[in-house]
Amino acid sequence: xNILNAFLPEIILTIFIFANIVLSLFxxxxxxxxxxxxxxxxxxxxxxxxxxxEQMAYHFIFKTMVLISSLLVIFCTNYLIREKRNRSFEYFAxxxxxxxxxxxxxxxxxxxxxxxxxxxxxxxxxFLTGFRKNHKSKEASLKYLITGxxxxxxxLLGVSYLYGITGNIDFIEINRILIEQPMNLFxxxxxxxxxxxxxxxxxxxxxxxxxxxxxxGANYQTGLYLSLIPKIGAIAFINNLFINILGSAQMFKVITxxxxxxxxxxxxxxxxxQTNIKRIYAYSSIIHSGFLxxxxxxxxxxxxxxxxxxxxxxxxxxxxxxxxxxxxxxxLQSDNINxxxxxFYKHPYFSIAYIVNLIALAGLPPTSGFLAKLYLFSAISxxxxxxxxxxxxxxxxxxxxxxxxxxxxxxxxxxxxxxxYINKQNIQSKIILYICTIITITICISPDGIIKLSxxxxxxx
Amino acid sequence: MExxxxxxxxxxxxxxxxxxxxxxxxxxENILRRYSKGFSIFHFILTIITILMFxxxxxxxxxxxxxxxxxxxxxxxxxxxxxxxxLLCTLTSFIFVVSIFxxxxxxKKNHRLYYSLxxxxxxxxxxxxxxxxFFLFFLFWELELIPMYILLLKWGSGSKEKxxxxxxxxxxxxxxxxxFAFLLIYFLNYFTTGIFTSSILDVDLYNFQDWxxxxxxxxxxxxxxVKLPIFPLHSWLPDAHxxxxxxxxxxxxxxxxxxGAYGILRFNLGLLEESFIQYASIIMLFGVINLxxxxxxxxxxxxxxxxxxxSGAAHMGIFLIGISSLNAxxxxxxxxxxxxxxxxxxxxxxxxxxxxxxxxxxxxNRLQGLALRMPRLMFLSIPIILAAxxxxxxxxxxxxxxxxxxxxxxxxxxSQYMTIIALISIIISSVYVLKIFHGAFYGEQLxxxxxxxxxxxxxxxxxxxxxxxxILLGIFPSILTDIFSHTFNFEGVF
Numbered sequence: 001x002n003i004l005n006a007f008l009p010e011i012i013l014t015i016f017i018f019a020n021i022v023l024s025l026f027x028x029x030x031x032x033x034x035x036x037x038x039x040x041x042x043x044x045x046x047x048x049x050x051x052x053x054e055q056m057a058y059h060f061i062f063k064t065m066v067l068i069s070s071l072l073v074i075f076c077t078n079y080l081i082r083e084k085r086n087r088s089f090e091y092f093a094x095x096x097x098x099x100x101x102x103x104x105x106x107x108x109x110x111x112x113x114x115x116x117x118x119x120x121x122x123x124x125x126x127f128l129t130g131f132r133k134n135h136k137s138k139e140a141s142l143k144y145l146i147t148g149x150x151x152x153x154x155x156l157l158g159v160s161y162l163y164g165i166t167g168n169i170d171f172i173e174i175n176r177i178l179i180e181q182p183m184n185l186f187x188x189x190x191x192x193x194x195x196x197x198x199x200x201x202x203x204x205x206x207x208x209x210x211x212x213x214x215x216x217g218a219n220y221q222t223g224l225y226l227s228l229i230p231k232i233g234a235i236a237f238i239n240n241l242f243i244n245i246l247g248s249a250q251m252f253k254v255i256t257x258x259x260x261x262x263x264x265x266x267x268x269x270x271x272x273x274q275t276n277i278k279r280i281y282a283y284s285s286i287i288h289s290g291f292l293x294x295x296x297x298x299x300x301x302x303x304x305x306x307x308x309x310x311x312x313x314x315x316x317x318x319x320x321x322x323x324x325x326x327x328x329x330x331x332l333q334s335d336n337i338n339x340x341x342x343x344f345y346k347h348p349y350f351s352i353a354y355i356v357n358l359i360a361l362a363g364l365p366p367t368s369g370f371l372a373k374l375y376l377f378s379a380i381s382x383x384x385x386x387x388x389x390x391x392x393x394x395x396x397x398x399x400x401x402x403x404x405x406x407x408x409x410x411x412x413x414x415x416x417x418x419x420x421y422i423n424k425q426n427i428q429s430k431i432i433l434y435i436c437t438i439i440t441i442t443i444c445i446s447p448d449g450i451i452k453l454s455x456x457x458x459x460x461x
Numbered sequence: 462m463e464x465x466x467x468x469x470x471x472x473x474x475x476x477x478x479x480x481x482x483x484x485x486x487x488x489x490e491n492i493l494r495r496y497s498k499g500f501s502i503f504h505f506i507l508t509i510i511t512i513l514m515f516x517x518x519x520x521x522x523x524x525x526x527x528x529x530x531x532x533x534x535x536x537x538x539x540x541x542x543x544x545x546x547x548l549l550c551t552l553t554s555f556i557f558v559v560s561i562f563x564x565x566x567x568x569k570k571n572h573r574l575y576y577s578l579x580x581x582x583x584x585x586x587x588x589x590x591x592x593x594x595f596f597l598f599f600l601f602w603e604l605e606l607i608p609m610y611i612l613l614l615k616w617g618s619g620s621k622e623k624x625x626x627x628x629x630x631x632x633x634x635x636x637x638x639x640x641f642a643f644l645l646i647y648f649l650n651y652f653t654t655g656i657f658t659s660s661i662l663d664v665d666l667y668n669f670q671d672w673x674x675x676x677x678x679x680x681x682x683x684x685x686x687v688k689l690p691i692f693p694l695h696s697w698l699p700d701a702h703x704x705x706x707x708x709x710x711x712x713x714x715x716x717x718x719x720x721g722a723y724g725i726l727r728f729n730l731g732l733l734e735e736s737f738i739q740y741a742s743i744i745m746l747f748g749v750i751n752l753x754x755x756x757x758x759x760x761x762x763x764x765x766x767x768x769x770x771x772s773g774a775a776h777m778g779i780f781l782i783g784i785s786s787l788n789a790x791x792x793x794x795x796x797x798x799x800x801x802x803x804x805x806x807x808x809x810x811x812x813x814x815x816x817x818x819x820x821x822x823x824x825x826n827r828l829q830g831l832a833l834r835m836p837r838l839m840f841l842s843i844p845i846i847l848a849a850x851x852x853x854x855x856x857x858x859x860x861x862x863x864x865x866x867x868x869x870x871x872x873x874x875x876s877q878y879m880t881i882i883a884l885i886s887i888i889i890s891s892v893y894v895l896k897i898f899h900g901a902f903y904g905e906q907l908x909x910x911x912x913x914x915x916x917x918x919x920x921x922x923x924x925x926x927x928x929x930x931x932i933l934l935g936i937f938p939s940i941l942t943d944i945f946s947h948t949f950n951f952e953g954v955f
Binding site: 364365370374375402409413446447 | 529607610629633641
């Protein structure tokens with residue numbers, strides 16, 4: 001019964017993966033609705049089972065975040081499967097396996113488990129990317145596969161070196177050995193590949209270009225999936241890694257901080273010329289990863305609480321913008337931002353929701369994004385002098401990010417003759433969008449509860 | 462009661478703005494405008510009532526109200542008003558009444574969104590003037606960007622998209638420095654005192670090292686300098702002012718510049734006094750450069766609105782000169798300058814806006830001989846124009862005179878020389894201001910302007926009110942100067 005107590009949510013999800021696969025053999029009619037219902041049911045039951053199993057607060061909150069964001073993704077899938085409704089069982093099976101691997105990654109306290117989780121997460125993401133089955137999507141999927149494989153190779157290289165030094169793959173054991181040992185060249189050779197391999201999942205600098213092509217090739221639902229679920233898992237894992245292994249050396253903290261800074265600057269500059277909405281979203285997600293990494297690299301209890309708060313707010317604002325694009329570009333084949341011209345005159349409240357979410361991503365009040373940035377920056381500026389200088393540069397590069405988001409807002413107010421209208425049937429997705437928007441604003445007005453929650457979580461790690 | 466007043470003062474514009482954008486009210490132009498006028502007057506009356514409740518001789522912040530916001534981090538929603546902030550709130554409310562009344566005919570589309578954004582902006586500006594918390598101040602400071610951006614983008618003229626983006630990025634760039642300084646103050650205060658607080662009243666910078674104080678001072682000066690604007694950071698100003706619709710130009714010039722000035726007063730002078738004393742001569746130098754440079758730029762312009770925009774930058778130069786003199790006369794003068802400039806620039810922008818609306822151009826080369834067609838406008842614009850030059854008995858004179866006297870008698874290094882150089886600007890200012898008057902109203906009447914109509918009764922009343930205020934402040938400056946002399950404790954400075 002011990003294993004049930006620890007792994008009940010994962011076991012429930014696994015059962016539903018098999019249920020999805022088995023049912024796909026027998027059911028032809030209404031397959032999308034049944035699969036969707038099954039998946040939502042799976043997520044709710046695992047959410048309930050999370051409460052009744054003994055979890056660390058840290059694991060609990062990250063897993064809840066994964067489940068909430070997967071719910072958000074599910075509610076906008078009804079556009080996706082329109083052309084491929086009969087394959088929806090397959091889609092949701094892969095979808096759930098991604099969630100499981102995220103769970104394992106959050107739990108991972110051992111390099112072997114971590115590697116399995118990273119690979120499983122990678123494979124589900126490759127499949128989801130290729131699900132559209134057109135030229136672009138296949139190309140993106142292959143690109144993702146190859147980059148992911150090379151990143152995994154780096155990761156394994158580092159792990160094997162580390163095993164050579166310490167004779168162990170368990171985080172806590174390695175931590176105990178490393179505390180006694182001074183930092184030497186061999187250890188650096190071991191840790192840098194590990195860092196590179198994990199940063200791939202987060203989408204930070206050494207492997208960065210895949211993320212743009214993959215988002216571009218995938219459809220909107222998968223884009224939302226990719227920007228939330230692997231990211232939450234990766235953040236939890238990287239944080240774990242820093243607390244146990246990398247954080248013991250000042251050098252790695254500084255290196256990571258510089259990687260984060262250069263990621264932010266790279267992405268902010270790269271997005272300036274983009275006109276494809278998916279690519280802009282991809283760059284925006286990279287910028288946010290950079291800020292999260294910068295906070296993680298300070299390795300403090302306080303900064304961990306800010307990371308959790310930032311992620312909670314990020315889920316809703318990011319879901320908001322992807323929802324808008326999903327609803328709006330439903331019948332459209334192009335992803336150009338020129339399609340958004342004059343949206344405000346056609347659908348004012350819809351556009352207001354879009355503007356609120358974009359402003360939140362840019363970090364302006366009255367949205368949760370403002371508070372998240374404030375809280376995150378406060379954590380970074382509390383650290384050493386070098387972080388303060390890095391923070392100044394990171395903040396100045398947000399001017400470019402600002403330009404990107406307001407480039408989209410500008411389009412909404414330009415008069416145009418285009419006659420693209422929103423499909424009237426998407427009430428469900430619209431409601432979710434408005435809920436996201438309201439949450440984004442409400443967190444700004446009364447953030448105390450969530451901040452307390454994240455502080456308690458960070459305290460008990 | 463105090464709590465309720467201050468809450469109504471700050472948040473009623475936001476609530477009204479949401480009400481306007483919601484589908485509850487009809488979207489008909491007249492009804493919307495009537496409601497907006499009614500609300501702006503209600504808000505003005507509210508500020509007047511607040512002033513009547515106010516004790517100007519009290520040394521502390523009056524009418525304070527505290528609410529929990531992020532109490533775990535010691536960041537709370539503290540509101541409080543002292544004499545300067547209540548006067549600036551009143552000014553804000555008054556300017557908004559004027560710009561809502563002048564909007565008729567100048568705004569031609571999307572009235573619902575326009576009025577909603579205007580009141581959102583009003584709430585943000587009032588919020589800036591009345592918070593006592595760093596981060597809440599910053600929140601309101603940033604909050605003002607979004608409505609302003611959309612107002613410039615949507616109702617502007619010319620290359621409005623570029624201008625709106627330029628305004629946004631410049632201001633955001635500046636505000637990042639402010640934010641950075643606030644974060645540093647917040648944590649350094651924590652490290653020295655052990656208390657998490659971001660209240661202006663509780664923060665104790667006494668134990669900070671000198672170089673940290675100086676660094677904070679420079680960061681804040683850059684941040685507020687973008688808004689003010691100080692010379693190298695000013696290039697958003699002429700574009701934004703000239704391409705905005707007239708009511709928005711009024712707000713930009715009369716209120717947004719004052720936000721920068723208020724920031725310098727509250728933080729650079731109020732909080733980091735020692736660094737201010739150290740850098741006073743440099744700030745005065747910047748003030749002189751601002752004044753001369755902006756005046757010369759204004760002379761070279763052809764566009765009426767651009768001339769007025771540069772004159773605003775020049776007046777902010779006078780503000781800098783006055784405040785960096787660091788004596789009672791100079792600071793009183795610079796504070797007076799804020800209010801008188803707000804009134805004058807409002808008047809000038811209304812004149813420019815009416816000319817633009819009725820004649821279709823604001824280029825001085827194409828305008829000529831409007832005096833015959835628009836006698837009422839010409840008559841009312843004479844006092845405003847004269848006040849802009851700084852003729853005695855009008856409000857413009859008092860601010861300039863006191864600032865210059867303060868600077869001349871100041872103990873700051875080389876202040877006398879700088880004042881003498883700055884005095885040149887009085888001649889230049891008369892050149893560019895009279896250029897507007899001369900170019901627009903005098904000369905032969907052109908055929909194409911034969912059909913131009915004079916201002917209507919609505920506009921006449923608005924201009925007359927402004928003229929009355931200008932004359933009133935010019936003849937009885939002690940209405941304001943008495944209040945200012947109580948606010949800052951000048952003995953502490955020198």
